[in-house]
Amino acid sequence: xxxxxxRAGTHDRQGRVxxxxxxxxxRDQSRVDAVLDDFFRLAKRRAESVGYRYVDxxxxxxxxxxxxxxxxxxxxxxxxxxxxxxxxxxxxxxxxIVHDDVIDRDFSRRGIPNVSGSYRDEATTAGIPTPTAEHxxxxxxxxxxxxxxxxxxxxxxxxxxxxxxxxxxxDLLDEAVFVSAGGxxxxxxxxxxxxxxxxxxxxxxxxxxxxxxxxxxxxxxxAVLAEAPEAVVRALGEFGxxxxxxxxxxxxxxxxxxxxxxxxxxxxGDLREGKRTVLVAHxxxxxxxxxxxxxxxxxxLSEAEAEVVRGRLxxxxxxxxxxxxxxxxxxxxLGVLDGPDVGEALRDALAPLVQVVLERVR
Amino acid sequence: xxxxxxRAGTHDRQGRVxxxxxxxxxRDQSRVDAVLDDFFRLAKRRAESVGYRYVDxxxxxxxxxxxxxxxxxxxxxxxxxxxxxxxxxxxxxxxxIVHDDVIDRDFSRRGIPNVSGSYRDEATTAGIPTPTAEHxxxxxxxxxxxxxxxxxxxxxxxxxxxxxxxxxxxDLLDEAVFVSAGGxxxxxxxxxxxxxxxxxxxxxxxxxxxxxxxxxxxxxxxAVLAEAPEAVVRALGEFGxxxxxxxxxxxxxxxxxxxxxxxxxxxxGDLREGKRTVLVAHxxxxxxxxxxxxxxxxxxLSEAEAEVVRGRLxxxxxxxxxxxxxxxxxxxxLGVLDGPDVGEALRDALAPLVQVVLERVR
Numbered sequence: 001x002x003x004x005x006x007r008a009g010t011h012d013r014q015g016r017v018x019x020x021x022x023x024x025x026x027r028d029q030s031r032v033d034a035v036l037d038d039f040f041r042l043a044k045r046r047a048e049s050v051g052y053r054y055v056d057x058x059x060x061x062x063x064x065x066x067x068x069x070x071x072x073x074x075x076x077x078x079x080x081x082x083x084x085x086x087x088x089x090x091x092x093x094x095x096x097i098v099h100d101d102v103i104d105r106d107f108s109r110r111g112i113p114n115v116s117g118s119y120r121d122e123a124t125t126a127g128i129p130t131p132t133a134e135h136x137x138x139x140x141x142x143x144x145x146x147x148x149x150x151x152x153x154x155x156x157x158x159x160x161x162x163x164x165x166x167x168x169x170x171d172l173l174d175e176a177v178f179v180s181a182g183g184x185x186x187x188x189x190x191x192x193x194x195x196x197x198x199x200x201x202x203x204x205x206x207x208x209x210x211x212x213x214x215x216x217x218x219x220x221x222x223a224v225l226a227e228a229p230e231a232v233v234r235a236l237g238e239f240g241x242x243x244x245x246x247x248x249x250x251x252x253x254x255x256x257x258x259x260x261x262x263x264x265x266x267x268x269g270d271l272r273e274g275k276r277t278v279l280v281a282h283x284x285x286x287x288x289x290x291x292x293x294x295x296x297x298x299x300x301l302s303e304a305e306a307e308v309v310r311g312r313l314x315x316x317x318x319x320x321x322x323x324x325x326x327x328x329x330x331x332x333x334l335g336v337l338d339g340p341d342v343g344e345a346l347r348d349a350l351a352p353l354v355q356v357v358l359e360r361v362r
Numbered sequence: 363x364x365x366x367x368x369r370a371g372t373h374d375r376q377g378r379v380x381x382x383x384x385x386x387x388x389r390d391q392s393r394v395d396a397v398l399d400d401f402f403r404l405a406k407r408r409a410e411s412v413g414y415r416y417v418d419x420x421x422x423x424x425x426x427x428x429x430x431x432x433x434x435x436x437x438x439x440x441x442x443x444x445x446x447x448x449x450x451x452x453x454x455x456x457x458x459i460v461h462d463d464v465i466d467r468d469f470s471r472r473g474i475p476n477v478s479g480s481y482r483d484e485a486t487t488a489g490i491p492t493p494t495a496e497h498x499x500x501x502x503x504x505x506x507x508x509x510x511x512x513x514x515x516x517x518x519x520x521x522x523x524x525x526x527x528x529x530x531x532x533d534l535l536d537e538a539v540f541v542s543a544g545g546x547x548x549x550x551x552x553x554x555x556x557x558x559x560x561x562x563x564x565x566x567x568x569x570x571x572x573x574x575x576x577x578x579x580x581x582x583x584x585a586v587l588a589e590a591p592e593a594v595v596r597a598l599g600e601f602g603x604x605x606x607x608x609x610x611x612x613x614x615x616x617x618x619x620x621x622x623x624x625x626x627x628x629x630x631g632d633l634r635e636g637k638r639t640v641l642v643a644h645x646x647x648x649x650x651x652x653x654x655x656x657x658x659x660x661x662x663l664s665e666a667e668a669e670v671v672r673g674r675l676x677x678x679x680x681x682x683x684x685x686x687x688x689x690x691x692x693x694x695x696l697g698v699l700d701g702p703d704v705g706e707a708l709r710d711a712l713a714p715l716v717q718v719v720l721e722r723v724r
Binding site: 051167 | 419464465467498505508509516529532536539540541543545547548566567570
């Protein structure tokens with residue numbers, strides 16, 4: 001059970017619903033873990049016939065599949081208990097973050113060495129020079145991401161269901177990969193462009209890069225598995241998009257205003273790398289921008305300087321703007337649940353998730 | 363039709379069979395191209411809704427899918443004309459070489475910019491500094507490879523066939539990805555190790571990295587589609603392995619002794635990068651090694667020095683050893699065709715392929 005979730009579980013208004021959810025969630029997660037354990041056990045055994053060095057890669061990939069926030073695949077479960085589908089989306093998440101880390105040249109995630117980091121550190125310890133060791137790390141991560149990506153469709157093909165249902169599930173996975181790859185590409189391009197993107201461009205990129213595979217597709221997969229009417233599948237897609245975008249904007253906020261204990265990462269990172277966020281895009285439209293711009297992307301930004309930037313991002317209204325975006329998208333998500341297509345049980349199951357997202361910044 | 367193929371078509375002994383093969387091959391390839399055209403047309407249209415920058419990535423990926431040697435997927439066709447299956451293996455090939463180029467930090471393939479190269483060059487032209495431009499190229503290639511990998515299973519899912527046949531096809535694709543990823547990982551590790559690998563280690567790596575997805579799996583896919591008996595599927599796997607290993611050893615030979623017009627790449631590359639090949643592994647077991655070693659991996663190796671190395675690789679018997687390996691594996695491949703499980707029609711269709719491989723070094 002993730003940190004957000006525990007916090008949600010103690011929240012007054014939603015306490016009861018979240019408590020139940022937390023309990024079911026813990027039970028469900030252990031079943032998902034069992035599916036993934038089987039998947040990796042089989043893979044490691046198969047890998048032996050290729051070579052012991054290959055078994056090591058699978059071990060590292062396995063370590064990088066557990067221990068995440070596990071926010072995403074949980075989505076599926078609130079609508080239908082398809083453990084294998086959930087495990088498939090968990091592996092897709094692994095694939096995308098492993099390759100995202102290659103692209104961002106990150107060697108750790110939440111303070112722990114990722115695939116690249118594990119392979120780099122092992123080489124460094126063996127006396128291999130850093131550039132070569134880093135290259136080894138990146139190479140291993142490119143390969144590991146491919147394996148996780150293939151593993152996701154593999155697991156989905158094992159979901160016991162009718163042909164048409166399976167075809168829909170595979171379509172959803174395909175769409176998730178297709179759109180998130182597009183979001184990743186656009187992210188790469190935006191970060192290289194001298195022109196700052198608009199808020200709308202940022203939101204479209206974040207939706208494509210993360211919201212679709214983290215929220216829309218898994219939620220719709222749950223509905224498809226439950227053989228829900230098409231209107232429900234559509235409504236869950238809409239709900240997922242709104243929650244997903246809210247989630248990403250929260251990430252932008254926490255990346256600057258969060259605390260390290262909340263996020264597991266330094267709150268200097270986004271500023272130092274000059275990450276294109278809703279905060280930055282909005283600030284760039286204000287008169288205060290000339291006092292903010294010099295710090296965005298300053299590789300050696302100090303904590304004192306970061307405090308200055310934070311103050312200016314508040315003063316120019318960027319923080320409030322982003323918080324309002326979160327509220328708006330959360331409200332729209334709840335609006336979808338109150339619409340004609342979503343029954344009471346589903347509404348009760350999904351509404352707490354909106355609260356979980358909101359809790360992160362309140 | 364590839365260069366090798368045209369050469370084979372003019373070979374005396376096999377002239378007639380190869381001529382027919384070449385004709386059928388040209389017709390079949392145009393049908394495969396039509397499937398891939400449809401695939402990319404649809405992808406580019408879908409990509410528009412994500413963003414125009416994403417459409418560009420698909421265009422570059424499409425360019426990198428056509429124009430290859432197309433040796434691999436042709437395999438499927440000699441046993442069964444399943445255009446879509448063949449297109450799927452062609453996309454798998456694209457995915458693996460695109461990511462292999464990322465790992466090797468190559469920006470071109472056969473003298474033409476690959477995905478990384480196209481994206482790098484465009485950025486360089488726009489005035490972006492080389493390291494940033496190269497990083498853009500690598501990022502685009504990581505994403506493009508993921509799309510081609512997903513596209514391969516996507517195409518395979520569209521093959522019109524019965525459920526059990528489709529399940530077998532997907533298993534073959536999965537096995538191909540699994541084993542080639544292992545081969546790639548082992549290649550990375552061997553190239554970092556100070557200890558030179560043995561000939562057997564090189565052969566096992568080359569088999570895993572290339573022979574399985576290029577020969578074994580597509581040939582078996584053809585047999586599965588034709589609903590051939592299990593013994594035939596097994597025999598084609600064995601045949602594919604022998605031909606595939608022979609093909610890789612030929613690659614090792616051409617990488618040092620070939621001519622640029624034959625291979626489309628400089629014959630200094632393998633020596634300069636210190637590639638672990640059968641030639642090097644064998645030379646290292648001889649007394650002449652001390653005179654060869656200084657040149658292996660010498661980044662600024664001259665053509666004159668290369669001539670010295672070539673002479674020494676011949677003198678120590680490494681060239682003859684590798685050529686003998688090719689002959690041995692080719693003979694074993696033909697032996698499988700002469701075995702009890704392969705009928706006459708299949709033997710006539712496949713035997714010329716062994717000749718094609720042998721022709722490359724004769």
